[in-house]
Amino acid sequence: MSTGERIGVVGAGIVGLAVARRVAEVRPGAAITVIDKEDAVAVHQTGHNSGVAHAGLYYQPGSLKAELCRRGMGLLKALCEERGLPYDECGKLVVARDASEIERLREIERRATENGVPGLRWLEGQTQLQTVEPNVVGVAAVHSPVTAIVDFRAVAEAFADDVRTAGGRLLLGRAVTAIQPSTSEVRVTAGGEELAFDRVILCAGLQSDRVARLAGDADGPAIVPFRGEYLRLKDGHTDLVKGLIYPVPDPAFPFLGVHFTRRVGGGLDIGPNAVLAFAREGYSFGRVVPRDLAATLTYPGFRKMATKYWKTGLKEMRGSVAPGVMVREAQSFVPALRREDVERAPAGVRAQAIDPDGGLVDDFRINHVGRVVAVRNAPSPAATSSLAIAEHVVGLAFS
Ligand SMILES: Cc1cc2nc3c(=O)[nH]c(=O)nc-3n(C[C@H](O)[C@H](O)[C@H](O)COP(=O)(O)OP(=O)(O)OC[C@H]3O[C@@H](n4cnc5c(N)ncnc54)[C@H](O)[C@@H]3O)c2cc1C
Structure with a gap:
């Protein structure tokens, strides 16, 4: 009708x-x-994203993200199964590299539990971590076995x-x-x-x-664009990790930190970083759209945010020019990674909404x-x- x-x-x-x-x-x-x-x-x-079906670990309980991610993941899995689309539950580790990160990792575990993430396990010490990921190094980890990879x-x-x-x-x-x-x-x-x-x-x-x-x-x-750049493991080196490995993220930022991302096609990427883009659809460092750049720089919300986080911003920009910075970051939890085994891969651009008071939405x-x-x-x-x-x-x- x-x-x-x-x-x-x-x-x-x-x-x-x-x-x-x-x-x-x-x-x-x-x-x-x-x-x-x-x-x-x-x-x-x-x-242009990481292709991860997130299980809902990080999100503030009660938020739309927490609620819609949990429900959305279930619906997505059912749809992929019904259509024969790739959906691989390769699992994910969030790794505390040293004791200073344990408290924040416990907070992720608490949120994940409250959000009803299934199958969650706390792993303690190198031996337990390496039963899941033989090449990872850290003092503790949260393991989410249902986190999956898909082709969005x-x-x-x-x-x-x-x-x-x-x-x-x-x-x-x-x-x-x-x-x-x-x-x-x-x-x-x-x-x-x-x-x-x-x-x-x-x-x-x-x-x-x-x-x-x-x-x-x-x-x-307003939207401020942040490019997320990836490195890709060259052929012959993609078995370095089995699933997804993430560091404990900085709670001040809505980004998850440079991580190892297995792709449904079998490849393995490292990234994304978060570099201020000079164009809304600026997939490379050199792409500048004057209207977009002017909109970012004249937006009071961006200026307030930049005053607070300029050091982090500069660090990310350094990493964009020199891939070695991202490699060193990833080596802090997978030291077996070698600079010569990676090459640049296509980037994505995130739409990050920033309130007029400078708050990252x-x-x-x-x-x-x-x-x-x-x-x-x-x-x-x-x-x-x-x-x-x-x-x-x-x-x-x-x-
Ligand atoms: C680097 C990166 C990694 C990510 N990793 C993940 C992940 O692992 N898992 C996950 O769940 N999410 C991830 N995300 C987030 C996810 O990709 C986005 O949240 C999601 O794709 C948003 O979808 P969308 O349809 O809102 O936006 P988009 O896919 O950007 O689509 C918006 C569309 O609007 C169109 N449009 C814009 N303006 C106009 C106009 N004036 N007229 C007509 N059309 C217009 C554009 O052409 C575009 O096609 C990641 C994002 C990035 C950038």
Whole structure:
């Protein structure tokens, strides 16, 4: 039965596609249109990440991240199994390198337990750690055997197929340049053409603030792009670790620290670091978009954050120029790693939302203004959580 509703979704990353798929599930017959400025799906964050299905270890209990990651991981696993997409529970260790990191590791264990992460184990001492990862060095670790690796691009493509099968359309290669909500509809200009919708959901990743502002949403938080660079183990050296190995992260930052990331194709990467990017879609050090750089540098929230964390920022930049810095970081928990065994691998860019007061927005943030719902902050683990984020967002849109 057709509901006759016209629903627009901006962004064909994993979140936008999961949202469109969810609309098709709960509003059968709605006319769904997904719009993206790129010619293919999953071109930005969705296609450039670590490919880890997170189990929900780190997140503040009660936060949207904690809730939607746990639910999203279960939904993602079921979907991958149903579709025959890769989903490998290779497991993960979070390693305390010395006694000074034990307290923070205990806090991760506490949060993970409260978040209901299954199968969690505390490992004490070198011998126990090496039963899981023979080449790791540390004093204690939390082991999550259900943490998995996936191919998020393939998952997003499966979502796009579902949207098309349900009668939805994907308008690719069309940048959204204007959004005019009124009491009766929302007019969206995409690729120069004006389209009318009853409701619009914005999932624009690295451009989420700009696209939300087009629709009249609040100015802040603004997106500041942070490039995440990876190194890759050369052929013949990929058996150095079995699964995923992470350091204990610095609680001041929303990033997890340089880690060993096994890939579904069999490769092994190290990264990502977190380097301020001079372009929203700046996948290399030399890419500068003056409009993006000026937006970052003139944003009061960025200036406040930079005053506080400039030392960390400079360290990350040094690591970007000299891969040896990232190698040394990774050697602090896997000393058998050798500089000559790694080469550079493609980078990703994270959309980090920063509030006007300089606070790094940690949790997912979703705003609802009239007929428009705007996903303003969907960083890691949003790929893992995408199916649960979609349930939440679509629930809001039709509330
Ligand atoms: C380095 C890195 C590592 C990560 N590791 C993990 C991980 O291991 N596990 C995990 O769960 N998450 C991880 N993440 C996070 C995850 O990738 C993102 O949270 C997720 O992909 C966000 O999806 P999205 O659809 O919101 O954004 P995106 O994939 O960035 O999609 C947004 C889309 O909006 C489109 N768009 C923007 N502006 C416009 C416009 N004006 N008009 C039309 N279209 C527009 C873009 O073209 C893009 O296709 C990582 C991210 C990075 C960068």
